[in-house]
Amino acid sequence: MQDRNNTIAGWVLFAGIIALGSTLVVGEVFGHEEVDSCEEGADGYCPSYVADAAAATGGEAEAEQPIAFFLASADATRGENVFKKCAACHTVTAGGANKVGPNLYDLMGNPIAGKAGFAYSDALKGHGGNWDWDNMSAWLASPRSFAPGNKMTFAGLGDPQDRADVMLYLNSQGSGIAVPPPPAEVSPEEAAAEAAAAEGELQPAADSDTADQLTEENVEGTGSEGSDVDE
Template sequence: MDDRFNTMAGWALFAGIIALGGTIVSGKIFHGGRPEKMGYAIEGVEAEGGAGADEGPGIATLLASADVAAGEKVFGKCAACHTVNQGGANGIGPNLYGIVGKPHASIAGFAYSDALKSVSGNWTFEALDAWLKSPRAYADGTKMTFAGLGNGVDRANVIAYLNAQGSNLPLPAAEAAPAEAAANAAEPAANAAEPAANAAE
């Protein structure tokens, strides 16, 4: 009986030594230090939301060529939380019928976050553009968890679609191109110099 116990104890001790040795060796080979660069990029995924996601034309220029039908498709990302039909029920988010031009946090029966209640003014085209780009940047503390639309064209299309759902406000004038704006600024100076040149002549 003692021999059997000694044999079992010996094998248990041997297994413990092997396990300890394996742990030490694996620790030398596979060390768990903090990597220099955290995470890795996933190819083919477009970053959405966040400041500086796109530096293209302003919303007024994009709205001039916005596509309402394309906006309806992009709105599919919003449809899980929002209705947009007249008299539609509030869901996770408020009903958005006629939202363009309305004051912030003004849809009856919806429990808005204090963050959005504290934002003054109306849902202008510019305000909706900023909100859709990054809700958290627009109203820090908002209950809306959507990351935002990084593509300015998508935002313009959605805004045009929302505007067509009961608001129908006139779209803002497109911004002048930089070269055109510079030429327009130089024109008054040239016109002012012309009488002086004529007088000298």
């Protein structure tokens, strides 16, 4: 009896293993492809890793405001604290030595890769332009994206308010370039008016097509039998 029970248990276990293996194989063969968003999945399929990421971020990321928006509420004291992340590689005082990175005193408004005595990468030297607010914000957000191939290993500051704060602090260290005014807020009425104006730019073409069509109809209806004009 004991042997019979062991045999039955063995077959049950074997059947379970077969079923599990079949499920894994079918999942590999017929499973959905990986997608980056739920909109890309077929038949309403949304992988759990995509759903979890969307829930964590609140769905699609909103477009970031211009850096001037954050500069309006920026604070140099906060920026000095943020700069502590940079202090291992940079000095920011007048006459400060170059370290792993160049001295950053009087940096804002001056040419990119323009500090004398520092060996900049070719990627940064070839970028061109000055360290204005937009360029500096883009650099601080992602040095790798701003000048691919440069020597900067810092990943960047994802928070635009942190970038605005640290830029205001850098600007106070020997630079003093003008801070741009905050962008004008667009009311819903103004946004609607702009949308209507953009739609109106397409209207003349449509009206022109209609006019051409009417003209052709008038030409076809001209004559003793087709004329609507009283003689």
